[in-house]
Amino acid sequence: MTNVLIVGSGPTGLTLAIELARRGVDLRIVERSPEHPGGVRGKGLQPRTQEVFDDLGVIDEIVATGSAYPPIRSYQDGQVVWEGRMDEVKPVTDGEPYPNLVMQPQWRTEQILRDRLAELGHQVELGAEVTDFEQDADGVTVTLSTGETVRCAYLVGADGGRSTVRKRLGVGFVGETFDSERMLLADVKVRGLDRDHWHIWGDMVAKELRVSLCPLPGTDVFQLVTTLDSLDDVTDVEVDEIVWRSEYRVNIRMADRFRVGRVFLAGDAAHVHSPAGGQGLNTGVQDAYNLGWKLASGNERLIDTYEYERMGIAEHVLGLSTRLLRDRDLNRGDETKQLGLAYYGSPLSVGERGGERLGTLFAEQRGTHFLLLADTSQEYGEQIKVVPPLPGQEGVMLVRPDGYIGYHGDEAGLSAYLSGFGIAAPLASASR
Numbered sequence: 001m002t003n004v005l006i007v008g009s010g011p012t013g014l015t016l017a018i019e020l021a022r023r024g025v026d027l028r029i030v031e032r033s034p035e036h037p038g039g040v041r042g043k044g045l046q047p048r049t050q051e052v053f054d055d056l057g058v059i060d061e062i063v064a065t066g067s068a069y070p071p072i073r074s075y076q077d078g079q080v081v082w083e084g085r086m087d088e089v090k091p092v093t094d095g096e097p098y099p100n101l102v103m104q105p106q107w108r109t110e111q112i113l114r115d116r117l118a119e120l121g122h123q124v125e126l127g128a129e130v131t132d133f134e135q136d137a138d139g140v141t142v143t144l145s146t147g148e149t150v151r152c153a154y155l156v157g158a159d160g161g162r163s164t165v166r167k168r169l170g171v172g173f174v175g176e177t178f179d180s181e182r183m184l185l186a187d188v189k190v191r192g193l194d195r196d197h198w199h200i201w202g203d204m205v206a207k208e209l210r211v212s213l214c215p216l217p218g219t220d221v222f223q224l225v226t227t228l229d230s231l232d233d234v235t236d237v238e239v240d241e242i243v244w245r246s247e248y249r250v251n252i253r254m255a256d257r258f259r260v261g262r263v264f265l266a267g268d269a270a271h272v273h274s275p276a277g278g279q280g281l282n283t284g285v286q287d288a289y290n291l292g293w294k295l296a297s298g299n300e301r302l303i304d305t306y307e308y309e310r311m312g313i314a315e316h317v318l319g320l321s322t323r324l325l326r327d328r329d330l331n332r333g334d335e336t337k338q339l340g341l342a343y344y345g346s347p348l349s350v351g352e353r354g355g356e357r358l359g360t361l362f363a364e365q366r367g368t369h370f371l372l373l374a375d376t377s378q379e380y381g382e383q384i385k386v387v388p389p390l391p392g393q394e395g396v397m398l399v400r401p402d403g404y405i406g407y408h409g410d411e412a413g414l415s416a417y418l419s420g421f422g423i424a425a426p427l428a429s430a431s432r
């Protein structure tokens with residue numbers, strides 16, 4: 001029996017596959033499309049996603065092939081009327097090793113994730129659509145379009161906004177479709193524009209942005225985003241080739257459950273956003289990063305916290321991207337970076353700082369282990385790496401494999417926390 005079957009090979013499914021593969025979990029990842037998808041689509045990788053990608057071993061490639069966001073140049077009636085940046089460029093600090101957005105076409109982010117997955121011994125199975133499934137107490141029986149039937153312990157629907165898995169579960173997808181926000185999205189080759197600016201046509205003061213052409217690093221392509229009737233605003237630019245195109249309406253929706261028995265929803269299958277603020281891809285990556293280590297543990301009490309933790313975040317992020325869409329403001333502060341997101345109130349968060357992102361000791365955290373910040377003589381086994389406490393730290397802090405503080409308190413209480421969640425308990429007291 002396959003342990004986990006992942007449906008969909010977008011950023012969410014690939015991140016989950018890497019998380020499971022590096023923990024030796026038996027997995028399969030199936031993709032309906034006969035070839036790997038193209039399209040620039042989600043191009044902004046937020047600081048928190050970069051921290052996750054550091055842990056997954058892909059950040060060097062992401063940074064080497066991506067770029068910072070270029071400054072914006074805006075035009076009205078054929079004239080440049082404004083130049084500036086969407087956000088302030090921040091310096092690297094200990095607490096923020098990746099303080100700025102990285103621009104990367106989604107097809108390349110996916111390619112880099114697939115290469116990492118291949119290093120870990122797994123390939124996406126193309127042309128394999130999940131058409132149906134049934135679950136019982138011991139597992140899920142899944143039907144593929146290839147005619148194969150797969151039996152797995154857990155099924156994860158990372159199959160995008162139109163998720164078959166969500167529909168087959170009968171889970172509601174509550175929210176709005178903004179019919180007025182009907183957009184054309186295309187990757188185009190053009191003549192007459194420099195590649196050092198993000199070019200925008202419209203009235204920046206009135207916040208009526210009609211056409212956007214953004215150059216993508218390491219390509220000769222611009223991403224075009226426009227309302228269907230606005231292209232006439234653009235003069236002196238010739239489109240040579242349309243490499244990829246899609247029309248879409250903004251949808252803002254969230255599934256009313258992220259888990260039904262042995263089946264989970266993650267990424268766009270669980271929540272769809274407006275593109276404003278670049279949150280969609282990033283939130284999906286973090287769903288997967290939250291679910292991966294829990295599924296790999298096989299411990300029901302840990303696994304069951306996924307839905308609670310990620311529904312809270314999805315609700316928050318949907319609110320944020322909807323506000324940014326309505327405000328039509330291109331300025332971005334820290335709120336879109338996803339560094340301040342926390343799991344306060346989760347059953348897994350205990351003590352004063354329980355639920356917070358640790359935000360330091362990134363090198364020590366890299367890998368699949370927990371990190372215990374403690375001055376201790378106990379031995380905790382391979383799963384828990386012990387490091388000295390932070391200056392001024394009270395009590396001990398246990399950091400989860402996904403970088404959030406799980407337990408903060410005295411060491412005596414830690415044993416109960418660990419055994420409660422089936423995490424390795426202390427082995428024995430080492431002699432000093």
Ligand SMILES: Cc1cc2nc3c(=O)[nH]c(=O)nc-3n(C[C@H](O)[C@H](O)[C@H](O)COP(=O)(O)OP(=O)(O)OC[C@H]3O[C@@H](n4cnc5c(N)ncnc54)[C@H](O)[C@@H]3O)c2cc1C
Nearest residue numbers: 008010011012032042044130159160267268278280281282
């Ligand atoms: C204009 C635009 C700009 C955007 N900008 C940003 C941005 O700057 N930053 C950001 O974070 N996000 C952005 N996004 C959103 C981002 O593209 C999505 O949030 C992201 O693709 C979601 O990833 P996913 O893996 O959850 O789903 P998807 O990428 O949709 O992947 C789902 C996969 O599942 C496959 N599949 C579907 N059904 C089945 C089935 N039954 N069996 C097998 N396979 C199946 C599909 O073929 C697909 O490959 C943008 C989106 C748009 C449209």
